[in-house]
Amino acid sequence: MEKTQHGGLRILFADDEDYLRDLMERELPRLGHEVTTCPDGQAAIRALERGRFDAALLDIQMPGLTGIEVLEKFRQLSPETQVILMTGHATVDTAVQALRLGAFDYLTKPCKWAELEVVLNRIAERRSLTNKAAALETRLKAAEGGTPMLVGETPVMKDVMHLIDTVAPTEATVLILGETGTGKDLIARTMHERSLRADQAFVPVNCGALPENLIESELFGHRKGAFTGAETNRKGLFEVANGGTLFLDEVGELSKGLQVKLLRFLESGEIRRVGENEPFRADVRVLCATNRDLREMVAEDQFREDLFFRINTFEIYSPPLRERKEDVPLLARHMLKRYASRRPGPIPELAEDAVEALIAHDWPGNVRELANAIERATILARGGTIHAEHLPTQGMSRRSPVPSLVATPASSGGPHIAIPEGTPTLRDLELHYIQVVLEKHKGNKPAASKELGVSLKTLYNKINQLQRS
Structure with a gap:
């Protein structure tokens, strides 16, 4: 027998005949299906209260509750479960009643195995189409005003695009690192679009934007009555993303308890709704992103080390705009096309003084700040040429550099760090030393990381701390 081509279902089968x-x-x-069997209707309802099912095969004539009565209960407890009623005593009235109550299909016993397989394939196909519809809705929302895309010609961005092309076709869990506003979500979306799951749903969720008391329910779903306010069963985002990709932005904001549940899913593929005892499997690729130093969080016991290694199968660094300033005019023109598509008239041009102002700015807010500046300039220029005066010049000056330190040759041959006034902490001294080494190598980060004995990624994280201090 061949496996169903649309993916396995979780099936509940209730019949009082042992051999069936x-x-x-x-x-x-x-x-390719999972199956739970029950000898009667009461047992079927108890099984449904413990877990979830994609489909249920119910015999109409069972001890206690009939299949029709169980169907009515299923409509209340789990309306997403597709119910197939089976009977050896078929009548037109019974079939009509079953379909009116929401049964997916009605089969006469003994039914042919091929007939049952066709019905199950239809249920699997419906689930697949639902996921594809969710993927289409996600794409349509992303396409408003022009489809976002990665833009960049600098070597660092070419490296990012090469990494995306390398890892996208795999099933590897990816950790995307970078400052706020650098486009980590766009990297994740591009990876999904170039993966084998591109025709399925891409579900992004910002872990830092959800209230702590609701995020577990949002991610994993809940059973009706699991907590105050849980008036209906609810699918979690893992279920919504079944067959596709779930993007967990700001994963460093997850509590320790949710970190355990995420690790369990990554290791077993199983999730469990809040209020349920039985887990179920979901086929989801997980991409994660954060602007926090997870290694430092692990050292401070704020993030599980085993989860860090599990989500960090493959790492991609999203560089800030100040590290790829040559891309700023290119990005600005791309944004102009997007904004102009929403209004009649020609695409505005960037004057030379505007380009110079864009390049001169350090863009602490990264791509988001640039997008706001370009949209504002488009409105002020009224469709004409954009000059520096149309840009938010109040904040277009260079970011104040980190105060430089006095470095003089020491007797040991290494740089001597002038101790700042007051009582510096170990972190202060560490950051000061990094600043001195960077100045020594004239900003050459690979050379600086080699002398410091740390990875380039760790150095970037430390530089971010310098710029925030």
Whole structure:
């Protein structure tokens, strides 16, 4: 027997005949499905209260509750579960009643195995189409005003694009690092679009924007009555992303408890709704991003070390604009095209003084700050040429550099760091030393990282700390 082409289903089978339950337990897994069997309707409802199912096969004539009564209960507890009713005593009235109550299909026993397989494939196909519809909706939202895309010709951006092309077709978990506003979400979306899951849903979630008391329910879903206000069953974002990609932005904001649940999913592929006892499997690729130093968080016991290694299978660094200033005019013109598409008239041009002002600025807010500046300039220029005066010149000066330190040759041959006034902390001294080494190598970060004995990525993180201090 061939496996269903649309992915395995989690199936509940309820029938009082032992040999039929044995048959389903043996044959359905051969098609790639998971199956739970029950001898009567009450047992089926208890199984549904413990977990979730994509489909339910219910015999109409069972001890206690009938299949029709169980169907009505399923409509209340789990409306997303597709119910197939089976009976050896078919009547037109029973079939009509079943379909009116929301049954997916109605089969007469003994049904042919091929007939059952066709119905299950239809359920799997419906699930696949639902996911594709979610993917299409995500793309349409992203396409408003022009589809966002990675833009850059500098060597550092070419390296990023090469890494994306390398890892996108795999199933590896990826950690995207970089400052706020550098486009980490765009890197994740591009990776999804170039993956084998591109026709399925891309579900982004900002872990830092969700209230702590709701984020578990948002990610994993909940059972009706699991907590105050849980009036219905709710799918979590892991379920919504089934077959596709889930992007966890600001993953460093997750609590320790949620870190455990995320690690469990990454290791087993299983999730469990809040209020349920039984886990179920979901096929989701996870991409993560953060602007925080996770290694430092691990050292301070704020982030689980095992989870850090699990999400850091592959690492991509999203560089800030100040490290790729040659890309700023290119990005600005790309944004002009997007904004101009929303209004009639020609695309505004960038005057030379505007280009100089754009390049001179350090863009502490990165791409988001640039996007706001260009949109503002487009409005002020009224469709004409954009000059420096149209840019938010109040904040277009260079960022004040980190105060330089006095470095003089020491007897040991290494740089001597002038101790600042007051009582410096170990962190202060560390950052001062990094500044001195960077000045010694005239900003050459690979050379500085080699002398410091740290990775280039760690050096970038330390530089970010310098710029925030």
